[in-house]
Amino acid sequence: MSVVTLRRVARVGLRTVSQRAASGGHAGPSEWKMTAGAAVVGAAALGTAVYNLWGLQWSVGPSVQAAVPTGSTSLEGRRKMFNFIADVVDQSAASVVYIEIKDNRRIDYYSGQPTTVSNGSGFIVNEDGLILTNAHVVVSTPKSTVLVRLQDGSMYTAKVEDVDLVSDLATIRIPVKGLPVMKLGQSADLRPGEWVVALGSPLALNNTVTAGVVSSTQRAPEELGLQGRDMSYIQTDAAITFGNSGGPLVNLDGEAIGINSMKVTSGISFAIPIDYAKQFLSRRLGKPTTLGRKYLGITMLSLTPNILKTLKQKNPKLSTEVSHGVLVWKVIIGSPAHGSGVYPGDIITHVDGEPVKGANDIYKTLEGDSKFLTMNILRDNRFIEIKIKPDDQSY
Incomplete structure (x- = not known):
């Protein structure tokens, strides 16, 4: 018997008793028993229906089952699916180098070697040993030696080829060929909110990776207090700190879209657009630069x-x-x-x-x-x- 039928039986029984009472008659024991039984059955059916409703089981309509944990959810494959930052690093890290500046006028007492006074980063832009970096990384100390360490740990003495102090870009070269080259992307179509990865050696910690998003693609040099520069900077919240300067800012395609330049405060860092660096590379003279400042x-x-x-x-x-x-x-x-x-x-x-x-x-x-x-x-x-x-x- 359905819930609806039981509810009708209960209503008929109660109506009969009410009619007898209104006419002055009295219901017999059998009628009271039948009516009370129908009412009890109807009430029980109605309560069952309400219970089933709150339990998400309505017997009249379609049945809906609540979600029940299976206890054996598999996470297999998620590392490969969602670790897009690691994929960028796998493709780009081999072309990033660590740059160390040795002051030939200061000798370490214990090692007898020139003292390390500064460090930075750079990345290989030509397989014949040409490296792009920031000018302030390689011209920070006069009469110094520039050393370059590749990702495999090998160290080479580099020669400074071109320096542009206005744009803060420089190229250096090491006597090695067949090197992995960083792909150069385009900064013109960069959009705020894009994921980027900063590669380099902050605080002399080789092969360090930080990630963030592009906060602005057109930060005017005047806003940074930089005069005489005809380019806009890329602002990002990816951490760029000491030693990270000169390293690449890479998009999710593994292409360098900027050169890490400076950090203002936590969450606010700036990079030189790669399109400007391409212009610098195209007009470089390929001769050592003499600085008289x-x-x-x-x-x-x-x-x-x-x-x-x-x-x-x-x-x-x-x-x-x-x-x-x-x-x-x-x-x-x-x-x-x-x-x-x-x-x-x-x-x-x-x-x-x-x-x-x-x-x-x-x-x-x-x-x-x-x-x-x-x-x-x-x-x-x-x-x-x-x-x-x-x-x-x-x-």
């Missing part, structure tokens, strides 16, 4: 209003008096700046009494005839004054 031994970042705002959000204790200057990003060991007591994180606000609006102001001062520079520096919310004697730089 005086040398401080620091890497700087101009403080724009946007960067200052970001720094103050990260460090609320930063002095509100700072409205311009350059942030010292890196100090080369053994350099004039290092010997004079300049540290990473210092903010240079004035040089020789003149306000510093950007890195170009420092460069213009170095082109002058002054043998000493007097710098006003903000450190730990205190202003200090430091005198530096720049070195003459030559290669």
